[in-house]
Amino acid sequence: MKKTLIILLKSLGVIAIAIVLFLAIVFIVNMISNKTEQGKIESYGQPVQVDGKNMNVTIQGKGEETVVLLPGFGTAAPALDFKLLVDELSPFYKVVVIEPFGYGLSDETEKERSMENIVSEIHEALQQLNIDRYTLMGHSIAGIYGLDYVNKYPNEVSAFVGIDSSVPTQGGMDDDFPLETFKLLKKSGLLRLIMKLGGDPYASLSFDDKTKEQMKMITNKNLNNATTLNEMKNISSNFKGAQNLTFPENLPTIFFIQANNTDVEGWIPLHKEQVKDSVHGKVMTLEGEHYLHHTNSKEIVENFREFIKEIK
Template identity: 80%
Template sequence: MKKRMGTRMKKTLIIILKSIGVIAIAIALFLAIVFIVNMICNKSEQGKIEPYGQSVNVDGKNMNVLIQGQGEETVVLLPGFGTATPGLDFKLLIDELSPFYKVVAIEPFGYGLSDETEKERTTENIVSEVHEALQQLNINRYTLMGHSITGIYGIDYVNKYPNEVSAFVGIDSSVPTQPGMDVKFPLKTFSFLQKSGLLRLTMKISADPYAGLAFDEKTVEQMKMISNKNMYNDTTLNEMDHISSNFKGAQGLTFPKDLPLLLFVQANNEDVAGWIPLHEGQIKDSVHGKVVTMDGSHYLHHTKFKEISENFRGFMKETSRSSHS
């Protein structure tokens, strides 16, 4: 009886071990296929990505900048964290603004068609690189308009270069004191997802982030290819690693009182407690401060580009009237 039991247990154990072995081989095969497909796709997409904008030499590297429009006044656009292809992501808004302004969309290092960099992604370095790009282009007076984390870099920027920035416009911009920004991100996991090809697979089977938006098919195709190239690259992972310290560093800063300040804010942000009051707190001491709430996703410029342009133009007319009166 004992012998039979022992034999049965042995058989069961062998079956379990064989099953584990088969599963392990299947997983290894799957990962190998995903990795190879990703390598092949990366290679073929490299040749399909169409250049846009122009290259500016910053710190011995190439930074890509898209300039559209001939207006006397300049609007400088800066992206949110992880927006893989800023020049195209802002396209709908750029098309609305460029009949009236010279619009300059900057792609920081690690983004869009710009080079990567090994320099630490501190606010100080990012701000000085953006400024250097504008200096190279002889752009010395402009409105700074930016999405999401530009609220952190921008508050530093306008305090460093007060004589250059004529207004700050936030598109659902981050606030230094917003809760939950002391989080530690799993950088190694993100890096593995990128390098293994699992990120490409995930993006392929996830819902299309551009579905139902006004982008043309070609732009969407380009954005997806550049996203596959840039998502979780070493430069943006380094920036992710600095998010907590960059937020902390901005906590002592406020926007200058005399700087016109226009903040477009998502009306229904359920992820951050007190999202609208946080922004109202930023404008309370401003001579020309305004919060405009909008229904939409965090990427307000994907759906509210017309309203953003109209509100901005009206706001700039108001502030120029009141500064002349």
């Protein structure tokens, strides 16, 4: 019995040492990779002063009308993520991509990530650029921020376009997120390892290799940073805060949404409910995943232009 116990204890000791060594290697590799990648990330866009910090914005195209693009939650490099959509829009419009604080090449911020603060900061960026009339086009959680935005600045927004955009009353948004776990995963380097083992999310998409590589590095930099974790903490309150808001009935509003969303119950009816009282409201379903602009950009732009033409 004594020999067995000694062998067992030694085995456990070896396992413990192996685990500690493994975690140490993961941590060191992550630290080195972060420093190396920091020097490889290429600048794009232009910084705009908002609340004393730099918010990164890209502008492409010279059309008379302006389209402002807002990202979904956790989209690490919005300007690059929207590249395929921007390329389709820019022959017809001036296209502005906002990278909120904590995203892309924008600074982080310690200011609470409430819907009010996020919306105010986006508006300030556009004011700094002297952009005061535009279509607001947003993906995912931008459907929540956009809803607040169009009610606060109705004289500036000429139309709203949702790309599989969130709805305030959708289920599952009142859950508590394990923020400390996410923070630990990032600091330890395990998050980088998990992403590496998870495969290449851009492999089958039409981005060029350089853009794919830049998106991966910026994702490693931004994913689960303090600013986006604070936004995650505020998700429930932000969704609740938008539940009493509706899109103005005279605001042209069109939603491009997944035809087969199995994650959110009633996805299509929820969006139809949002435009039921709109004078110019439309819901279009597209075959694809949540990031519809990765695979359906051409279709989105063609139908958006047709929608605006019909209204005029």
